[in-house]
Amino acid sequence: MDNKVMYSLSYGLFVLSARRGDKDNGCITNTAIQVTTEPNRIVCAINKSNYTHDMVQETGRFTLSILSEEADFELFKRFGFQSGRDVDKFAGFESHVKRDGDGLPYVTRGANAWLSCRVVSATDLGTHTLFLADVLDGGTISSAPSATYSYYQSHIKPKPGAAPAPSAQKRWVCKVCGYVYEGDELPADFICPWCKHPASDFEPLA
Ligand SMILES: Cc1cc2nc3c(=O)[nH]c(=O)nc-3n(C[C@H](O)[C@H](O)[C@H](O)COP(=O)(O)O)c2cc1C
Incomplete structure (x- = not known):
């Protein structure tokens, strides 16, 4: 599914x-x-x-x-x-x-x-x-x-990338709450510290 x-x-x-x-x-x-x-x-x-x-x-x-x-x-x-x-x-x-x-x-x-x-x-x-x-x-x-x-999601939460911080690292955004993770790789067992959703709810940020 x-x-x-x-x-x-x-x-x-x-x-x-x-x-x-x-x-x-x-x-x-x-x-x-x-x-x-x-x-x-x-x-x-x-x-x-x-x-x-x-x-x-x-x-x-x-x-x-x-x-x-x-x-x-x-x-x-x-x-x-x-x-x-x-x-x-x-x-x-x-x-x-x-x-x-x-x-x-x-x-x-x-x-x-x-x-x-x-x-x-x-x-x-x-x-x-x-x-x-x-x-x-x-x-x-x-x-x-x-x-x-x-x-x-559509009206209250800031749009991902609305205020990008300059960084050499890769970034992933939590699709649920907007938290941005920075690092070499998003750990498979990562849990969003804001909304507690898993890594599968993150997507890469350009
Ligand atoms: C949009 C949104 C929805 C959330 N929904 C839930 C929920 O249904 N159940 C839950 O336990 N936490 C939910 N959370 C996460 C808690 O609000 C969050 O972990 C909070 O910081 C916990 O605070 P506390 O430790 O003071 O109780 C949600 C967060 C957001 C931003």
Whole structure:
């Protein structure tokens, strides 16, 4: 099978946020979907290497900010290209954050709605954990259309090569998030440090 067929699946985009003690954190996800209406439940898959994953697993709580077409690339860089283990992703972002009734943060910039969720079960998928969760609360933030993954690819993510850095080395770009690898050869077992996709999702840059 040509794995590119998987690119035809459609996804939304979200900031999934958690709070453990006084620590707020969140990561970009594209894997949240509603699975039942009665009760109102969603699932989302979070990579086990994400700091947010551990926070959700321990607290059993998270919020989802549903991203709209007004979301900018800065938002994706803040929540999707760095880890809460290394930085405070919410620092300097206070004016774009609100909290649910239990104090969990959700992002209002570039989002059109938010959900507050409680984990019902966690299924080990190997690289990811699939969290099934009850939707406890939520609200509307704006009327802007929800962003799809393909909208992100075509309108939000900078075009590969838009600002090439002069280099004597070969370069490969991650087709998923735009990360550029430089070196003699792209290792076959390379994992994108930004979006965790494998070497097969990279293509050579001229
Ligand atoms: C467009 C995009 C989609 C992503 N989708 C997912 C996803 O569905 N699941 C996931 O675990 N990580 C996903 N990521 C990667 C995480 O957002 C990223 O690894 C983040 O830096 C983890 O931060 P943390 O360690 O603070 O949790 C995505 C990143 C981008 C840019």
